Amino acid sequence: MSWKSNIQLRDLADNQRLEFTCKKCGHTRYLKATDLLDVTGAMYLYLDEVESRARCNQRGCGGQGRLALEQSSLSSGFIGGMA
Amino acid sequence: MRKPAAVECLYLDFDGFFASVEQQARPGLRGRPVGVVPFAGTNRTCVIAASKEAKARGVTNVMNVADALRICPDIALIPQSPDLYRRAHNTLLAEIATVVPIDAIKSIDELACRVDAAQATRPRAVAHAVKSRIVRNVGSSITCSIGFAANRHLAKIACKMDKPDGVTIWSPDVLPGPLLALKLEDIPGIGRRMEGRLAAAGIKTTRQLYEAQPKRLRKIWNNVIGERMWYALHGYALAAEPTERGMFGHGRVLSPEERTLPKARDMARLLLVKAARRLRREGYLASRLLVFLELRGGEWTQRRSLPAVRDDQAVLSAFEVIWAETRRLPRNSLVFRVGVQLYDISPSDERQTDMLLDDDAERQRWEAITAATDALNSKYGGTFVHIGDWSPPEGGNAGGKISYTRIPSAEDFW
Numbered sequence: 158m159s160w161k162s163n164i165q166l167r168d169l170a171d172n173q174r175l176e177f178t179c180k181k182c183g184h185t186r187y188l189k190a191t192d193l194l195d196v197t198g199a200m201y202l203y204l205d206e207v208e209s210r211a212r213c214n215q216r217g218c219g220g221q222g223r224l225a226l227e228q229s230s231l232s233s234g235f236i237g238g239m240a
Numbered sequence: 241m242r243k244p245a246a247v248e249c250l251y252l253d254f255d256g257f258f259a260s261v262e263q264q265a266r267p268g269l270r271g272r273p274v275g276v277v278p279f280a281g282t283n284r285t286c287v288i289a290a291s292k293e294a295k296a297r298g299v300t301n302v303m304n305v306a307d308a309l310r311i312c313p314d315i316a317l318i319p320q321s322p323d324l325y326r327r328a329h330n331t332l333l334a335e336i337a338t339v340v341p342i343d344a345i346k347s348i349d350e351l352a353c354r355v356d357a358a359q360a361t362r363p364r365a366v367a368h369a370v371k372s373r374i375v376r377n378v379g380s381s382i383t384c385s386i387g388f389a390a391n392r393h394l395a396k397i398a399c400k401m402d403k404p405d406g407v408t409i410w411s412p413d414v415l416p417g418p419l420l421a422l423k424l425e426d427i428p429g430i431g432r433r434m435e436g437r438l439a440a441a442g443i444k445t446t447r448q449l450y451e452a453q454p455k456r457l458r459k460i461w462n463n464v465i466g467e468r469m470w471y472a473l474h475g476y477a478l479a480a481e482p483t484e485r486g487m488f489g490h491g492r493v494l495s496p497e498e499r500t501l502p503k504a505r506d507m508a509r510l511l512l513v514k515a516a517r518r519l520r521r522e523g524y525l526a527s528r529l530l531v532f533l534e535l536r537g538g539e540w541t542q543r544r545s546l547p548a549v550r551d552d553q554a555v556l557s558a559f560e561v562i563w564a565e566t567r568r569l570p571r572n573s574l575v576f577r578v579g580v581q582l583y584d585i586s587p588s589d590e591r592q593t594d595m596l597l598d599d600d601a602e603r604q605r606w607e608a609i610t611a612a613t614d615a616l617n618s619k620y621g622g623t624f625v626h627i628g629d630w631s632p633p634e635g636g637n638a639g640g641k642i643s644y645t646r647i648p649s650a651e652d653f654w
Contacts, residue, residue, distance in 0.1 A: 215620075228647075234480070238430070
């Protein structure tokens with residue numbers, strides 16, 4: 158089971174973005190957790206379920222894709238070489 | 241300051257990250273020496289990441305390609321794929337976060353986690369859980385080394401002790417023994433110059449550094465970092481303060497066919513639009529623009545004030561004014577590198593309008609136009625709407641450079 162089987166949509170922060178990359182055409186787009194939560198009943202979905210339901214929005218594609226969590230908010234630099 | 245009695249920090253460093261991701265993505269490279277290079281088609285560059293097989297043959301990171309080929313003739317030289325590394329980074333971090341919460345992402349291949357009291361009693365099991373999760377859900381070609389200690393700095397040093405694919409636990413009761421066995425140069429934060437300053441002060445070994453007084457180290461460092469180093473080495477709960485963003489910028493070394501002023505202009509303009517997009521995404525305004533050129537025989541830098549802006553029209557207008565100054569440069573100037581920076585930044589919800597400029601209505605109009613173009617580009621996942629010319633270089637990756645302090649997002653490649 159991957160990480161997507163452990164996290165439900167309701168576990169995500171409101172400003173969390175999910176990156177969706179189409180396996181068919183390679184197109185990437187971002188989904189906002191708040192937008193997904195607006196769908197009735199979606200809050201209890203695990204991310205692997207969200208992934209299997211999401212489709213590419215490119216015209217004529219509609220392929221399935223891969224979800225990833227954007228992690229940039231945790232980035233922090235070294236100061237004087239110290240972590 | 242608190243001195244933990246048990247390990248509290250896990251530091252994880254992926255082994256030869258770029259090269260091992262390439263091996264995971266391309267099964268034909270597994271088990272072979274691999275070197276990742278910035279671009280294909282030339283030997284006049286360096287290996288930016290070597291696989292463990294290449295390292296075992298003597299290839300090191302930042303080694304010239306010619307030298308790498310001399311000592312390892314069968315090395316597979318692969319052009320970098322920043323977007324692939326970025327995606328691998330996101331997947332790996334999501335897997336790690338299911339075992340132990342991530343405290344800080346220090347670079348694309350290094351991160352720090354905080355272990356709780358229960359995990360602190362069984363660090364080896366935690367490391368095993370992280371590693372087995374990566375093998376099971378990502379792949380066996382990507383390995384990592386893990387260090388545990390009372391603080392991030394010690395954990396980072398510990399994780400280098402057993403590379404590749406190792407686990408090192410420096411609980412407070414075993415220190416400072418293993419730390420004192422290290423050379424000064426093995427301690428992050430002590431570069432060649434600092435080593436010289438320490439030597440001048442009579443500190444030539446890690447034991448002497450460890451036994452020095454914190455105020456003395458502060459004096460040698462000439463700032464508070466020296467004192468913080470002392471506390472970190474002595475196992476106090478200490479981590480680097482969160483850094484504040486100071487600017488949004490991009491730089492690029494131009495390929496030989498791009499080294500003219502007109503092509504440098506196109507590249508600088510493209511990089512500026514990408515920097516402005518990042519500025520907007522992170523919610524800032526910029527009040528200064530800098531354009532930098534590295535020319536044969538010198539450098540050229542121009543700056544210009546901006547009225548606290550974030551829309552494309554404002555930054556591109558300022559750019560055109562700056563670029564007009566290049567008419568003073570010889571027409572056949574050779575440009576090796578271009579750079580742009582939007583700096584003197586402030587939060588976008590704290591805009592102070594310029595009472596002499598009276599441009600608020602115009603700025604709001606351009607911000608609305610820029611927001612609409614950003615929304616369209618985001619919806620369709622690329623740069624489909626833009627102001628003026630848009631001609632990204634062949635091979636892409638402009639604005640998608642991976643650095644210690646920045647891990648690009650998918651939008652940076654659009």
